[in-house]
Amino acid sequence: MPTPETSPASQPNPDAVIETRGFSKSYGKFLALDSIDLSLPRASVGLLGANGAGKSTLIRSLLGIIKPTGGSARVVGFDTQTQGIKVREHVGYMPEADALPMSTTAADFVGHMAEMSGLPPRQARQRAADILYQVGLGEERYRLIKGFSTGMRQRVKLAQAIVHDPQLVFLDEPTAGMDPKGRDEMLDLVERIYTTMGISVVFSSHILEDIERICDYVVILDGGRLIASQPLGDVNALTGEIALQLESGADRFAAALAEKGISAKRMESETSSYDQLLVRADDERVYDVVRDVAVAQHAVIRGMRSQARSLEDIYLGNVGAAREVNRVD
């Protein structure tokens, strides 16, 4: 294990795998990262944002592949500006773009990458064989990479990123360009990296469901700004509301509920022909009240379910709010 140097002035969080303060990157006048302040735990972190949100720029800046224009960052306890080599010794990186030599075998290349991370040749070869086995390329490891499918190439890229047993691995859009089956297998692999191998993961994607599936922490970027950084634990948690589908008379129903002290608001839906109400449900009593009102008004209830909060809600809520603030500013 490395011995991270800590500066008393900055007081880094010892539990954080990544910490940034005012981390910025601009390309001329274009601000790609706008003063990002982050403190990420050892976890499977989803880095979410639309194309051009700054995900790849953040990863590449944290690795020292491109120079930030402002702020500071510590990755696995090392300062990215002054201890870049130490950072990279303990971190893995899987880029989004094709980055493999075609005329070499997977075993040779992954072994070479292990050596490039400081492993002695013999151990590097052994690790390469083991990791290629772990990513499902045990049998194919002596084949030339140019004969591999897209999914197999992604696995080679993943293998080279973890062959040196890093503490943290950055995966930049690892499912890009893969078919549904390959994507599913890749997500399983990524999930295993954190849960089984114990390597912290920063998983960049613009696909909400991928992040929802394998991550337990999410960082949302939009236009280079940090929009949210929070655990995903409250995703799928109940929101304390009930979605009610009525055949008709939603306004009358809402008014009756309001008389009994329960707030309800009408929801517009493009996909359903029924009237929809979102009913505040602070306790179990609300179900009895809904029943009583339905009986009293002879209302036909077509559906009733508890509302859960999805990552999409978090994303749209945060991004929408941030854009609104920017517009007002």
Next chain:
Amino acid sequence: MSTNPVNMPPEAPQRYGEIFDRGYKHYDGPRRGRRGAITSLIGYSMKRAMGIRKSWTAKILPFLLYVSITIPLIIMIGLTAIVPDLQFASYSGYLSGIFFIVGIFVATAGPEMICVDRHERTLPLYFSRAIARFDYVTAKVIAMTLLTMTMTVIPCVLLWLGRQLTADGVWQAMKDNIGDLGRVIFVGVLFAIVLSVLALAVSSFTNRKGVAITIIIISFLVLTAVANAGVELLDDMEWSRYLIALDLSSVFAAVSDHLFHDVNMEIVDRANFSLGAYVAYLIGLTVLGLIVLRWRYAPRDDA
């Protein structure tokens, strides 16, 4: 028929295989850090440039070039053994003879080392490892120089050895000519460093191997032709002697002439610069090449 008693457990089957747990294991072995990474990159680059662990077609050109420098070496040593007084095996003659072959070698190996990493976009992977950017350049320069030295130093050392072994008193000849050994190593190393750095510097401007090879070979041919034609046509102009700087083969011939006094070339005689001037010029070219490489591999936003 086997006689296995009913109450006896069956004999354990002969063990012919074992099941291993291949779950993930953390690596807690040694880590060699930055130096190990650079060493690995040097070795890997040399192997790739020689076509090792690549298809057989990748090995053809290096093989032919090594054969091309070995045949004259064998002939020279053989003739010296048969006719010792012939003085056929001159170091300068050998170096001049193989210059073009070495030129082809660096023109093909240099782009193989530099352009392929750009073309296949493996640079971000390298720069995400335990090296600094200039470490990458350093490793490539060392790899290329070591490879080129196998063409410029080893054959010359063998030639020196051959000349001593075919002399009447072997040990005495070795003692008397130990200075020549130092000189052939010096010129071979100088030769290798300059050509390697220049080939890599030119290659760093493109990610197409074929383009880099073409540029290096054509530049070499054109500059050599311009230098020789200029010296020929402008022989009444004093400054025309500086044209030798354009022709690296003549510069190396001039260095050899200073060291071994056995070169007979008009362009070298016309130039008539000191050994120090030539060496300073070659070092200057090398430094320029390194500056270009450093600039080409400085951190960039498009890396």
